[in-house]
Amino acid sequence: MSVPAIMRLSAPLLSGLLLFCWLDVAAGRELAADIDDMVEVEVATVAIAGPAGPPVVLLRRPGAQEVIPIFIGPIEAGAILRGLRGDQPRRPMTHELLSDVLDGVEVRLERIYVDAIVDNIFLGMLELRVEGRDNPVRIDSRPSDAIALALFSGATIHVAPQVLDAARRIEYEGLDEQVVTALGVTVISVTDDLRDALELPDRDGVLVSGVSGPAEQAGMEPGALLLEVNDQTPETPMKFLELVRRTPSDKEARLRYWQAGEVHELDLSTDIPTPRPRAEQEEPGIEM
Template identity: 35%
Template sequence: MNRSVLFLALFAGLVILAWSGYFARSADDDDLLEVDVRGVAIDPSTNSPVVILVGKEHRKAVPIFIGAGEAGAIARELEDVETVRPMTHDLMMNIIEGVDARVERAIITDLKENIFFAQIILKVGRSKKTIDSRPSDAIALALRAGAPIFVSADVMEASSSGDLTGWMVEESLSKRFGFQVQNISGELIEAMELEDEEGVLVSDVRDGGPADREGLHRGDVILRLQGSRVADVEDFNHLLIDLPEGEDIRIVVAGPGGERDVSLSPQDEEE
């Protein structure tokens, strides 16, 4: 067999391998979006735990309902809580590391009939192994390994919700800062003689909460957050959700006495 025939045979083999998905990087990898684990919350309508993933770049949020045990495993890792004995996901990590493997990444791959599917990519020596998984287990292991978490673009598009972002902010405002906001009406803008239609209305203030202690009142209008102008509730939500957990918020408020600066420190869960 001459060299030309050998070259053609090798080229044909590479083409077949490429089409069969042999190579580690596939076209689908271009559709993966990296996410952060924002936290674990309780859905108010079902009283079920939800893990919330938020895109690193586009800030879309993906809620995934999970079991109570898996919610605890994720929350413990996020809050750096140590246990006396290794729990299930700690044991799984010990086994993975014990055989000289490592978690390279976790991927939320699919959403079918409201059920999420995931994969864990393990690096074993020079090879990679793909393990089918529930999203909650994949997330719990990736957090323990310090590995990135991805969501496929199709899943992100099908499951992300602007309403979820609003719900997350409302829960944070209520629990951590003690107030709620809503969009302001044209009548209120006219009555308060505001310069423009931008801002959000403080619709509720919890007695004894941080907002109450700093003199925030129902009917106040928030014009700025962390120095940025606030156009409406959606704008306010996206500005707030990007803030690091535990950071004070600085707002400019318009009320009966004119504009004033207010700084609020988040309230600890125990308070």
């Protein structure tokens, strides 16, 4: 095919052709851990490793008192935060674009793995389901890119035991003003402008900006004010994460929240809720 002919192809078709060529050659290594040994986690937030250090993404492990920090770059940190917030840039950026390409050629990102750490470098893998193929296709990836794509596509995130052990030694500082997700509930700090615009009560807590899984099924909606977790007030998003982590593994987390003029209570399992692709989620009740 000549260069002018290639240029006449539509962008989605050209992307699809390139993607399928890439799938045939890109799977360059095998998973470094047994899938059955891996632990499913959810993305909690992005923080800083030590004073003025690089960004880390914090992954919450169900039933554990800890979160798992993994080093990432600033561009990937921005993409992960966009995914947590549900931000839609005016034009697709790199991770949004690749997610759109996968959707356009009917390739589904089902899982991502953080399966090894070699010479202090984390290794990741995409697991893609391609129509017409019996077995999934696994593609070597940086974990930061894979995690960002998982947030846009609704893929589950799985971490190998050796990675969990290594990541425990990373020290980090939380960013109290950042967005945090746990139990399928995404929260941000409440500003005076948001309090006035949403007519929230003058009470301490954090603002719910996104909901999925059992919390959504129980009726919690974006725009709710989360007042308590296990009878304690989450003054900041990171405090919300801390209170969730303190929940005993054999108990559910009890949430109290204000919504539409009434206070509700909700018990949620600390297991990882099933994520949904951003494209399938309803429009948020508030603009963040």
